[in-house]
Amino acid sequence: xxxxxxxxxxxxxxxxxxxxxxxxxxxxxxxxxxxxxxxxxxxxxxxxxxxxxxxxxxxxxxxxxxxxxxxxxxxxxxxxxxxxxxxxxxxxxxxxxxxxxxxxxxxxxxxxxxxxxxxxxxxxxxxxxxxxxxxxxxxxxxxxxxxxxxxxxxxxxxxxxxxxxxxxxxxxxxxxxxxxxxxxxxxxxxxxxxxxxxxxxxxxxxxxxxxxxxxxxxxxxxxxxxxxxxxxxxxxxxxxxxxxxxxxxxxxxxxxxxxxxxxxxxxxx
Numbered sequence: 001x002x003x004x005x006x007x008x009x010x011x012x013x014x015x016x017x018x019x020x021x022x023x024x025x026x027x028x029x030x031x032x033x034x035x036x037x038x039x040x041x042x043x044x045x046x047x048x049x050x051x052x053x054x055x056x057x058x059x060x061x062x063x064x065x066x067x068x069x070x071x072x073x074x075x076x077x078x079x080x081x082x083x084x085x086x087x088x089x090x091x092x093x094x095x096x097x098x099x100x101x102x103x104x105x106x107x108x109x110x111x112x113x114x115x116x117x118x119x120x121x122x123x124x125x126x127x128x129x130x131x132x133x134x135x136x137x138x139x140x141x142x143x144x145x146x147x148x149x150x151x152x153x154x155x156x157x158x159x160x161x162x163x164x165x166x167x168x169x170x171x172x173x174x175x176x177x178x179x180x181x182x183x184x185x186x187x188x189x190x191x192x193x194x195x196x197x198x199x200x201x202x203x204x205x206x207x208x209x210x211x212x213x214x215x216x217x218x219x220x221x222x223x224x225x226x227x228x229x230x231x232x233x234x235x236x237x238x239x240x241x242x243x244x245x246x247x248x249x250x251x252x253x254x255x256x257x258x259x260x261x262x263x264x265x266x267x268x269x
Contacts, residue, residue: 003065003078004099004107005030005044006256010092011055011240012130017046026050026093027061033088034063037081039070047107047248048114051200053240055131057117058255060248062107097256105253113175115193115247116202118238122186132187133242139213141188144179147212147219150226151177151192151205158229160208162200162237170229172196179209193247200237207235 007030015023019031027046034042044061066072075081078098085095119132128134151174158170176193190209192202208225211217217235225233249255 001065001067002101002103002105003063004101004105004253005061005063006096006099007056007059007061008094008096009056009059010131011050011053013090013092015052016054017048017050017056017059026056029090029093030061033085037071037074037085037088038066040066042066045107047111048197048245049199050245051203051240051243053130055244057244057246058248059245060107060111060250060255062101062105099253101253105250107248110250111248112251113193113195113247113249114197114245115176115191116197117244117246118190118192118202118206119242119244120188120190122188130241133239137214139210140215141179141181141213143215143219144190144209144213147209147217147222148177148179148190150220150223153226155226156229157198157201157226159225159231159234160201160204161198161231162204163231167198170198172198172201191246202243203237203240204231204234206238206242209235210238211235 009026011026013024014026017026019025019027027044031042031044034044042063042065044063047060050056075084078100082095082098089095120135121128121132122135124134154171154173156170157172157174161167161170173195174192175195176191179188179190181187182189190206192205208217208222212219212222
């Protein structure tokens with residue numbers, strides 16, 4: 001039977017989600033523990049890639065769960081299965097829920113909307129290191145807020161796509177973009193939601209917003225960058241440490257509202 005696995009992870013120890021031959025990834029760790037748990041290999045498919053050091057406050061993967069596995073009697077229900085898996089996984093990965101879905105359900109291709117957060121702070125704090133990006137220069141956050149309005153559109157976002165990416169189309173429908181102040185003068189969060197995202201897109205957008213905030217671009221220049229469609233016209237990719245996938249929406253699946261501090265999508269709706 002096919003299941004959706006809802007989870008979250010701290011990306012700091014990992015080289016992204018997707019399995020790689022010579023680097024530790026989230027997918028690799030989960031698949032290894034799943035194989036031990038059920039007694040046979042269980043490949044999983046994630047809802048998308050995340051880069052090295054990027055986090056997921058909410059993530060969905062699907063798997064074809066072996067009903068007749070050698071260890072299938074070691075758990076009574078999906079709640080107990082998730083609880084036992086959490087005991088096997090490192091503290092950097094948390095399984096929130098396992099749910100039976102249609103045999104054709106697909107974690108990546110069935111998603112109709114995704115959302116990301118990018119967290120920033122303006123002071124030195126060892127407890128935010130690796131989970132938020134420290135802004136070292138004087139930055140005009142009001143100008144960055146003004147620039148976000150030019151992002152909300154259905155448009156070709158090729159200017160924010162990593163060079164060499166294999167994309168059939170670079171058109172995305174960005175439905176929401178907002179920069180808000182969480183702690184006055186000290187902590188900020190950028191939130192963006194769209195039907196799809198290109199490879200490295202949010203980090204490239206953030207790098208461009210930093211260009212605005214630090215006076216090298218005007219807010220309206222963001223629209224010019226989009227219209228020109230050239231990656232070289234956008235800002236450099238912002239560090240991955242502040243980036244979180246925090247929303248994945250499916251038409252026929254009610255997501256679990258996860259615990260913790262990453263509730264920005266609920267706050268905005």
